[in-house]
Amino acid sequence: MTEVPLSLGQALGWAREQIDGVDARALLCHVAECSHATLSGFPERMLTHPQARTFERLVERRLIGEPIAYLVGAREFYSRRFRVGAGVLIPRPETEVLVEEALRRVAGREQLRVLDLGTGSGILAITLALELGARAESVVAVDRSAEALGYAVWNAGALGARVDFREGDWLAGLEGYQFDLVVSNPPYVADGDPHLARGDLRFEPVSALASGPAGLDDIRLIARSLGPHLAAGAWVLIEHGWDQAADVRAILASAGLAQVGSADDLAGISRVSFGRRRIDGTSAIAVD
Ligand SMILES: C[S@@+](CC[C@H](N)C(=O)[O-])C[C@H]1O[C@@H](n2cnc3c(N)ncnc32)[C@H](O)[C@@H]1O
Numbered sequence: 712m713t714e715v716p717l718s719l720g721q722a723l724g725w726a727r728e729q730i731d732g733v734d735a736r737a738l739l740c741h742v743a744e745c746s747h748a749t750l751s752g753f754p755e756r757m758l759t760h761p762q763a764r765t766f767e768r769l770v771e772r773r774l775i776g777e778p779i780a781y782l783v784g785a786r787e788f789y790s791r792r793f794r795v796g797a798g799v800l801i802p803r804p805e806t807e808v809l810v811e812e813a814l815r816r817v818a819g820r821e822q823l824r825v826l827d828l829g830t831g832s833g834i835l836a837i838t839l840a841l842e843l844g845a846r847a848e849s850v851v852a853v854d855r856s857a858e859a860l861g862y863a864v865w866n867a868g869a870l871g872a873r874v875d876f877r878e879g880d881w882l883a884g885l886e887g888y889q890f891d892l893v894v895s896n897p898p899y900v901a902d903g904d905p906h907l908a909r910g911d912l913r914f915e916p917v918s919a920l921a922s923g924p925a926g927l928d929d930i931r932l933i934a935r936s937l938g939p940h941l942a943a944g945a946w947v948l949i950e951h952g953w954d955q956a957a958d959v960r961a962i963l964a965s966a967g968l969a970q971v972g973s974a975d976d977l978a979g980i981s982r983v984s985f986g987r988r989r990i991d992g993t994s995a996i997a998v999d
Contacts, residue, residue, distance in 0.1 A: 717763055719743060720754025726766070730773045738773065741783040742766045778911040788834045791841070793866050798858035800831045800919040801911060805976045806896050809950050809983045810838050812974045813894050816946045816985070820846065820891070824942070827852040828881055828895035828933055831919060833863030833874065835894050840872040850874045851888065853881065856918065881929075882936045889942045896950040897929040898922040926952055930959055934966040941988040948985040956981035 719739065726735035740750055742762050749756070758766065769782050780786040780801040785794055788802040789810055795801055817823055825847055827836035836852035843850075852874050854860050860876050867874045877884055900920045906912055912920060922929040930949055937947060947968060951959045956973040964971045968986025976982045 717758050717760070718754060719745070719750055719756045719758065722758055722763065722766055723750065723754070726770050730770055734773055734779055735770070737779055738769045738782060739766060742769065776910070776913060778914055780911075781914060786832075789838045789842075791838065791870055793832050793834055793837075794862055794869070795832050796862065797914065798856070798916055799862045800859070800915055802832060802834045805982050806834065806950055808974060808976045809894055809896060809948055810835065810842070812983055812985060813839060813892060813946070813948050814842055816948070816987075817843075817846075817892055822846070822848040823892055824848050824888075824890045825850040826885075826888075826890040826893045826940070828893065829897045829919075829929075830854045830863050830876065831856075831859050831896070833866045833872075833876070835896065836863070836874045836876075837867050837870055837872040839892070839894065840867075840874050841870065851877060851885070851890070853877045853879050853884070855880055856916065859916075859919070881933055882940055885940060888940060889945075890940055891942050891945050893937065893941070893945065893947045895933060895948075897933060899926045899930060899951045899955060901926040925958070927955065927958055927962070930955075931962055934962045937966060943988060944990045945988045946985060947987070948983055950983050953980045953982065956984055959984040960986075 723735055723739055736747060736750060740747055742765050743758055772782055778801055780795050781797055784796055785792050786802045789807055793802055823843060823846055825839050830836050830852035831854060833852060836850050840847055840850040857878055860878055863876055898920050899922055900907060902921050902924055907920060949959060960971050960973060963984060963986035969989050971986040973981035973984040
């Protein structure tokens with residue numbers, strides 16, 4: 712190393728010459744284990760030599776584009792801190808819309824059996840388990856990636872959520888189970904989409920992102936196999952791309968769901984579509 716100075720103020724100034732100022736502050740707070748207020752109020756506070764070396768390495772990794780969430784090992788979702796790292800999708804703020812919509816649709820209902828398909832770091836399953844509390848009879852969460860499930864299990868333990876995590880291929884291991892609420896943020900980017908080679912996406916697992924030529928292969932697979940797993944009146948909510956709402960609504964409708972619709976994110980873009988199995992359970996939902 713290195714010319715990294717050892718006070719917080721000097722370290723911040725050094726980093727800001729190389730990376731974005733917000734990123735520099737996030738990395739420095741992480742390394743120095745201090746708040747943003749401490750960083751501003753006590754710039755003369757000294758970093759230890761190991762902290763300075765760690766900070767330098769993190770700035771170098773940020774320079775080549777590695778996501779901040781991976782560098783600090785965490786991302787906030789629905790006001791809770793989730794551990795993340797290479798091998799698992801970084802939680803996105805738009806996924807909070809899915810949580811809000813799911814909670815709104817099951818308001819007042821008890822003994823809910825909840826399923827999260829493609830749980831990743833566990834954000835949906837854990838958030839729903841904690842927000843529903845005693846109203847959740849059970850929360851099952853599935854992912855094909857053992858690495859992702861490692862993060863999810865850790866997060867559930869740290870946040871005190873009771874979730875039954877399963878390694879598997881969508882609904883394949885859930886014969887005989889029925890659910891009242893199914894949520895999923897599946898891969899939905901088109902194979903070969905140039906965004907996969909840009910920004911944070913370059914560092915995230917492609918198996919968490921890409922899904923066939925139009926990005927809809929996994930959503931179709933899920934919709935086709937949901938039938939036997941939906942209790943009467945069950946809600947299904949799926950996150951998708953900004954331009955996929957009409958396609959996803961059509962997929963849900965052709966899977967036999969009623970009350971099909973979409974919900975907008977804060978930018979007014981439909982990012983979640985939903986449907987419901989009829990209360991009398993009569994809908995003929997296609998089974999592959
Ligand atoms: C877009 S990520 C969503 C992760 C998390 N739910 C979130 O919102 O941050 C999609 C997840 O689906 C998982 N996945 C992909 N194909 C799968 C399959 N066939 N069966 C189960 N999970 C799958 C990926 O491993 C990844 O964790």
